[in-house]
Amino acid sequence: MTDLEREFERTIREEISRRRLLRRGAAGALSFSALAYLAACGSETGGGADTSPEAKAIPKGKVSDSLYFANWPLYIEEDRGTLKDFEKEYGTKVKYVEEINDNNEFFGKVRQQYAQGDSGGRDIHVVTDWMAGRMIRLGYVQKFDKSQLPNATQNLIPRLESPPFDKNRDFSMPWQSGFTGIVYRKDEVKREPKSVDDLFDPDYKGKVTMLTEMRDTVSVVAASMGFDPETASLDEFMQAVDKIGEAAESGQIRAFTGNEYTKDITKGDSVVIIGWSGDAVQLEADNPNIKFVAPESGVHLWTDNMQIPVGAPHAFTAEKMIDFVYRPEVQADITEYVNYICPVEGVQEILTMRDPSIGQNQLIFPDEQTLSNAFIMRQVKPDEERELDEAFQQVIGA
């Protein structure tokens, strides 16, 4: 990558953070996704790999001289230092491609290949919890050989050790996590919005936005209605969708957004919203009036996970890579740059020495108390997922 490209990346990072980029991308990429659509239309039968708990793990092999890593934009240090260090140590040149802009879109793109046991050359991809679960369900990913992941096994933070979709972390390892909670303008609200109910307060009519990501919005609202998103029934989630729908209909909710909410709240078009913690860290740095608050009823903890797809040509090396980023000194560089929740133990100490404000930031290194207030939305069954997605899309107007 040239200096110019890097400079450009830095410039857009100021304005557009990762998720915003992907939302906007969806509008621009429609013509492109028509291709993905065509690719996605083929016949499909069951997946390639066996993803039952007894499945055979990735066999030991030799470290290869190349590796294909598919990730989201702006999700690693600008200078790719981590990848250079990996090359130094293992002699593997990493082809790092920022090709994932949206879970659904990525799925549409790779589905047909994965279904036929072909990873399209990819050795690692990074997708959000529920999509990671779908990949596992469909048999699109390979089982780790845990003996090759000593750092990952040891350093993964306990809260993420056993997510509902992959109880033993056999098929997925966190890359970064984040919270979904309330972001608000301190100078525009009556009082600190401690509860999601404040988003339904008529005083803020037309000044509320929520996320187009179904799980983020629905789980946070469901929690505020007294349901536990880790175990809630479909009916309970549907009640949350209905509540959101009424608020959308009445004009209480101004819009459903991807990351462009950062712009709305900066301008003051919105005042109390549902948003992501990683952005809040950046927004607050620019405008101290913008605050993130974890609602009393709980924040949604989501994670983007590394997985090794079926047919990955360098699966063994991919395991080495996954384990590599679980070394605290390696992860420290990544976390310092991306500002999301770090899934690796031991990084906090390193970063506290570099910059105490990062080490103490609850949105990057949440303590037990913060985490006890976090939930992971349960893995819904495919037919439930369809029903929820459908209902939610209707509510957001499409």
Add this chain to the structure above:
Amino acid sequence: MAARIRKAGLPYLLLLPGLGWLAIFFAIPLGYMLFESLKQGTVDTGFVFNWEFSNYANAISAFSKQFVRSFEYAGLATLFALVIGYPLAYVIAFRGGRWRNALLLAVIVPFFVTYLIRTLSWETILSDTGLVSDTLRSIGIMADDGRLLDTTVSVVAGITYNFLPFMILPLYASLERIDPRMLEAGYDLYGRRRDVFLHITLPLSMPGVVAGTLLTFIPAAGDFINAELLGGPNQTMIGNVIQSRYLELADYPTAAALSFILMALMLAVVVIWARIAGTEALLGTERRER
């Protein structure tokens, strides 16, 4: 003999590249989409071709609101574009003088900027705390808690703005073509300015009006960017639904069915409009008086 065959075959030979293009990039995808729209299934279980005509019925009943809204917004935008565009094209064509080309360029220049960026800039202009909202509020046209962004007003305004040149250019082309001697003849026969306009200029510019309205209405009805960026949950158009079915829900059959329904509806609108405005105007030939 051989020469004659070659001669007779030549036009067809010349047609080949065009026909090939149409076949590969239009006919085949269209057929494929039709095939897709009659499938049944889900991402998890796979899609099976099943002559599933109920996809169409379900799509219409589930999204009639967005269909109606799309045509309503596109119709309004076309009307506004005509009202704004006609005088503008008229002035450029008849009063432009040596500024004519510069003025035309000014109409086109905004198009040098990407569609997406142009629309995003309206997001800033129409913002709650932006200049337009502040002004409207201070002169009392808009209520204190009123807003422009994420309303029907902003979406229709955005569509009108984005497709205005498609209206102006054909209008200009047909107005500019009018022989000034026709107008002079009108005045010589003691026609008032209004009569000359209504009986000479307007009828002669009808091809431009028809072309402009179609060029504006058709893309506007299928547009989704304006509704996405300038609208809220109560402003979504059928384009947004198709996008969400494709990308978010991976519900390809419904997305394909919706596209076909939209196409059929647009065809119906074009046919009706052509009937009203006259096919001669549509084809660009001038009306001949017997």
